[in-house]
Amino acid sequence: MIRVGIAGYGNLGRGVECAISKSDDMELVGVFSRRDPSTVKTVTDVAVFSMDEIESKKDDIDVLILCGGSANDLPTQTPEMAKYFNVIDSFDTHAKIPEHFANVDKACQENGHIGIISVGWDPGMFSLNRLYAQAILPNGKDYTFWGKGVSQGHSDAIRRIEGVLDARQYTIPVEAALESVRKGENPELTTREKHTRECFVVAAEGADLDKIENDIKTMPNYFADYDTTVHFISQEELDRDHAGIPHGGVVLRSGSTGFNNENKHVIEYKLTLDSNPEFTSSVLIAYARAAFRLQQEGQKGCKTVFDIAPAYLHAASGDELRKNLL
């Protein structure tokens, strides 16, 4: 059994807890939280410890899965925890990945641990598919579309507008753009041509709805470059119809082969997810298995999904995989 610990207990931590409870080769040792452990109730009644005592558990845990946020938690937490544990995180600030990699690698190398960073679906499975597709079709063009799905960042941005009580924002790929890519037309697409944004907003009584709508649609970076639709609904409707956290998207590469580039090929990888955090958790669990196996082999250092052979993720043996899946 692979003994797993969870650091941080929000949506992602609960997703990991659930995934481990359904995994035959893993057991959850405990959840570590910065909150007072007595106030944290886990779904499976697994023990909750204070983050301050985590070092004392270093011999009880094979892999620690870090479930904090990329903005404030992971940049310091992952390298710090890599001193004591094999670590996995879902660090998703794309621009800062090289720096984060270097920090985690240093801690892992010095302490003989494995770290796997930026595990999830983007970064993660989408990144993998970009790499495979580029390696196979060097002469081609990449496309990534996100959605239909909830963007927490955009929902939060709307909530910060005066007069807004609650909000949910969906990112939606433009179907015509997707179809053009699928046909191998290699379109040049602007931001506006790739995605639309749909917002469901609960406004305070008496709030200026026109002003809220305008504030949303003109918000730089978040909405100004997109065609945005705003719907005002009641809190009851929001809670009833928009409680889920679906997401997904599509990675495509369109390329050509042949001495005169006469043959076109399209590679498409598509995810349709009811629960963004639960799917991310499921990817984290698979890479936790890989981290454990890599350390058993005597490896160390920081890795990403690019550096890990697929067989390490699956519970079955090499013989079984070749027989049943190849």
Place this chain on the structure above:
Amino acid sequence: MIRVGIAGYGNLGRGVECAISKSDDMELVGVFSRRDPSTVKTVTDVAVFSMDEIESKKDDIDVLILCGGSANDLPTQTPEMAKYFNVIDSFDTHAKIPEHFANVDKACQENGHIGIISVGWDPGMFSLNRLYAQAILPNGKDYTFWGKGVSQGHSDAIRRIEGVLDARQYTIPVEAALESVRKGENPELTTREKHTRECFVVAAEGADLDKIENDIKTMPNYFADYDTTVHFISQEELDRDHAGIPHGGVVLRSGSTGFNNENKHVIEYKLTLDSNPEFTSSVLIAYARAAFRLQQEGQKGCKTVFDIAPAYLHAASGDELRKNLL
């Protein structure tokens, strides 16, 4: 530069020749053929050698790509060549993969070489996607659909019928079945419900068309379990409209997460290929790069796509990959 050799010069060999000619880090040393070399003309004017002299080139070639057939060539050729070279093949007789793996592994281990077998899209990229999707969603169901594409085996089977001069057979996924899977409905599908078969047949003058159509539609294993459509056309029409070798298909996994399996997820990998052999060649080339790098690291033995970390396939460095693709 990675020095590559090609053994066998049919559609696949020519595809590999083309892919190497467009690859910055590879050069083609020569083509080996069982035919008289003076009768073989390569597209890029690369040297052609007799298969009998291949052993003498063992120090000139880093990776040998075997482009023969799975039925008669590769079972003996790949293990034999693994004595002298790092080898890659596209062995696709699924049921015999474990045996082939063992034979190639023995030769590779004894001679310090890397072998990578069953490289292409199925087996190959489709296998990889089955593995990744199963590892991430252990509670789920797999589906593979092939087409729309030309099946050489089925086209050949039609050509063997009395009165048939030429034929081309397309395998076509049933759209309703695909849509049901994409919706996460987890349907149980019979052979007939998954694919249809469409045949374009050139009959000899005076041939009994009703008998040919009946012979096709009732042919065991090939057609009897499918809804099959037969069109009689002229040789001119066949040559004009059906000269290409398109193929492709879709691998899907539909699975659920959550403590009550309340959240559904669908992972889809889809290929739409103008040229089946050229796409397969492109995958072979990427794994040839991996074989070269693995041997440089001092590894040996037989591997499959399951055993090779994605980064080995791409020409860019780890730093570049993390910066640009993660």
